[in-house]
Every structure is written in C-alpha cells, then in structure tokens.
C-alpha cells in the first residue's frame with residue numbers, strides 16, 4: 401500500500417497529527433528515530449486508519465506516492481537538519497518536506513533556499529493546539545511556495561480546526577512566513593498567560609481570593625469579552641487539588657516558568673524589525689525572573705518590609721463590595737493588557753511583512769487563530785472584522801473603533817489596578833508595561849526630544865527640528881550656536 405504522506409517524529413505532536421491524518425482517510429507512513437514510539441502508536445491506535453510501519457527514513461520514502469510528502473515533527477533546531485540531511489539523497493525533484501515543529505523562521509528561510517536549489521519544496525508550517533489540537537484539529541499556518549500549497553493545502557485544510565465551517569488553515573507567505581506567524585502566536589500566548597498570572601496574583605495578594613474561589617471568577621470571566629481557551633483552562637488548573645497534600649495544585653507547582661524559545665525569538669524579532677512589542681517582551685522577562693528562584697529567595701529576605709512598609713495586604717479588598725469592585729477592575733485591566741499584546745503582535749507582523757517581503761494578510765491570520773490554537777479567543781473574531789475592509793485597516797489595532805471604545809471603558813480600572821500593584825508591591829509587569837505602551841502611543845509629544853538633545857551633546861548625533869526641515873547640531877562645547885549639517 402503506498403502512503404499519501406509520511407510522518408517522522410512521533411512524540412506528542414507527530415503521533416497525534418499522524419492519527420488526525422489517518423482518521424481523515426489518508427494513508428500515513430510512520431517513522432520515528434527510536435522504533436518503540438512507532439510501535440506504541442500502532443499498538444494503541446493502529447485500528448484508527450491506514451498506517452504503514454517503517455523503521456528507517458529510506459523505508460518511509462519508499463512507501464510514499466509521488467510527489468512525496470514527508471512531514472517532520474521532531475525537536476526544533478539541529479534534529480530538523482539531521483532529518484533533512486538523511487532525507488535528501490532519498491528524495492527527487494518536486495518532493496515536499498514539511499517542517500511542522502516550532503522552528504526558528506530564519507532557519508526555515510535558510511533551509512527553504514537550500515532545498516529550492518535542489519528542486520525540492522520545503523514548507524515551514526506553524527501548528528498550534530497542543531496534543532488535543534493536533535489530534536482533533538489544530539490551527540495551521542503554512543509558509544513556503546504557493547505551488548507547494550496546491551499539493552499540500554487540501555490535506556492540511558482537512559485536518560485543521562474549523563471555525564463556523566471555515567478551516568483554520570491558509571497559506572500565509574513564502575519561506576519562513578508560516579513559522580514567523582506561529583512565533584508571533586506564541587509571543588502573544590506568553591503575554592496571555594502572564595496577564596492571567598498577574599490577575600490571579602493580584603486577586604490573591606490583595607483580595608485574599610483563594611485558588612478555588614478564583615476558579616469560579618475565571619469561569620465567570622469566560623462568559624465575558626475575555627472568553628478564550630486560556631481563561632477556560634485557568635479555571636481547571638486553579639480548582640485542581642494536589643493528590644498528595646490536598647493543597648491547591650498551583651501552590652505545590654514550582655514557580656519557575658519554562659520556555660523553549662519562541663517567546664524570546666518574538667521579542668528579539670520585534671527589536672530587529674523595529675516594532676515595540678513591550679508587552680510580549682515583558683512576558684518573556686517575567687519568565688526569566690521566575691527562574692531566578694535563589695535570587696528571589698534571598699531578595700525577599702533582604703527587602704521583607706516591602707514597598708511603603710506594607711508587608712502583607714491580603715485583606716485589602718476583602719470586604720464583599722470592595723472585593724467585587726476590585727475583581728471587576730482586574731478583569732478590565734486584564735482585557736486591556738490582552739488587547740495591547742494582540743495589537744503589538746499584529747504590528748510586528750506588519751513590520752515583518754515589509755522586512756521579509758511577505759504579503760501577510762492580517763485578516764487571514766486572525767481568522768486562523770479563531771479555533772484550534774492555544775490563543776483562540778472570541779476577541780479574534782473582532783480583530784478579523786477590524787481588518788475586513790482593506791482601505792479602512794487601522795494602523796494599530798488599538799485604533800479599530802471596537803477596541804478604542806473598549807480601552808476607554810477599561811482605562812480607569814486599568815489605572816487603579818496598576819496603581820494598587822505599585823502601591824502594595826505586587827509585581828504586575830505586563831499590566832503596567834501595557835499601560836505605558838498605551839500612554840506612549842497616545843502622546844503626541846514624548847521626552848525623546850530630550851534624548852536627542854543628550855545624544856547630540858555627547859556624540860554629535862544631530863537632531864531634526866519641529867519647525868523646519870534639515871539635520872542640526874548644537875556646538876555644545878563651543879559657543880552653543882546651532883549649525884545645519
């Protein structure tokens with residue numbers, strides 16, 4: 401039996417994508433570096449569809465119909481190159497290699513260019529949805545040549561999540577575009593989780609709301625404009641009791657957040673393409689600080705009196721009415737900060753499109769994230785609508801009328817929450833950084849004029865004037881007269 405597609409790398413994501421393909425009627429050839437994973441998949445799920453068991457990449461390639469489609473789902477980085485190197489002598493012109501892992505987009509650009517020279521298609525595909533999404537329908541963000549999408553698109557669209565009957569899969573752009581879009585998705589994912597964490601910490605530290613009570617709060621929030629997958633699963637995590645101790649599970653999990661790289665790449669790329677993704681970058685730094693556990697332990701002793709001498713403020717908003725008001729303020733601060741992170745993500749997509757020559761369609765990208773992926777949220781439908789009419793696309797999402805209105809509505813609460821966090825020493829880096837982004841964007845005059853003056857003073861870096869064109873320098877160390885350069 402010849403197979404429609406081969407999948408190599410059968411850990412969580414590869415195994416579930418392979419099952420998804422088979423359940424959708426495709427014959428799937430299976431391969432994994434260690435054969436045990438292949439056999440485990442076949443033993444447990446072999447009955448779900450047509451699978452071809454293979455033990456080597458040569459066997460995998462032999463089993464495929466032409467043009468061959470080989471989907472790689474291994475650890476990002478060197479393992480992807482190792483698999484490609486092994487595949488190369490086995491493939492022929494016109495065959496397609498698909499890398500569906502979280503690869504760095506610059507590596508995808510390099511691999512695509514190298515394989516194109518050899519007559520092969522290399523398609524970098526962003527996949528989101530975790531284990532469950534991979535099995536039942538992930539959000540899929542394919543890059544690569546348009547030609548390769550003709551051969552691959554129908555298959556990917558069939559296994560993708562659906563939103564009101566539309567597949568959450570569409571070609572996004574050439575070479576590394578698919579992995580870039582997935583990277584930005586993950587940057588937003590970092591911010592989404594950090595603002596949820598800050599909301600939880602504030603409600604616990606200042607209003608004394610225990611995790612189980614907060615599970616109810618998040619459940620309620622999931623019926624508001626915050627409705628999203630991450631808010632939904634926050635309830636599940638917060639209400640979970642530890643089997644061993646009976647304490648809330650969240651209290652026995654080590655407070656050091658892991659990171660595999662996509663958030664960091666988003667922040668770095670934001671700097672490189674000149675897009676101020678402050679909220680996303682701050683979320684990455686928040687994970688970095690969480691990892692400095694020993695330093696935090698030492699510092700918490702050194703500064704135990706806290707800010708303004710407030711040691712503990714657990715009861716601050718514990719009166720019924722005050723608590724309700726505070727919780728609603730936190731909800732609004734969370735929503736506003738979330739909006740900022742999406743606005744930044746889409747802003748950097750625009751900048752990257754110009755930088756790398758990709759025709760990224762923001763409306764399509766928003767549509768791909770409406771179902772199947774980790775950041776799926778009701779909000780994405782509104783974002784999609786904001787980009788609906790080409791001539792009316794906002795320069796920044798915050799300028800879309802629906803979001804301007806929402807931010808105005810949230811603003812007083814957002815400021816109160818950031819002020820309370822600062823006053824009582826509860827870290828809320830992303831709530832406050834997002835507010836600073838908003839305040840910076842809406843200022844028509846920033847102190848950058850002083851920065852320019854200082855740069856000119858110490859380094860003759862020159863400046864422009866508001867009242868006439870040209871480039872100027874003040875002779876600071878001489879008579880302080882101005883000269884035009």
Ligand SMILES: NC(=O)C1=CN([C@@H]2O[C@H](COP(=O)(O)OP(=O)(O)OC[C@H]3O[C@@H](n4cnc5c(N)ncnc54)[C@H](OP(=O)(O)O)[C@@H]3O)[C@@H](O)[C@H]2O)C=CC1
Nearest residue numbers: 409410411412413414433434473474475476479501502530
């Ligand atoms: N987990 C998730 O929720 C998501 C993950 N991703 C991305 O998908 C990809 C796969 O993720 P996941 O399923 O979690 O698996 P892992 O990232 O843990 O990778 C494990 C797989 O990689 C294989 N592998 C590792 N090194 C090599 C190598 N040198 N040569 C050949 N194969 C190798 C392993 O083979 P062996 O069994 O022999 O060790 C195994 O099949 C990653 O890029 C990940 O970032 C994307 C979206 C969500």
Ligand SMILES: O=C(CO)[C@H](O)[C@H](O)COP(=O)(O)O
Nearest residue numbers: 528529658659660661662774
């Ligand atoms: O891509 C994903 C979800 O969309 C993966 O789960 C990824 O591992 C998440 O990133 P990190 O491990 O850095 O939190």
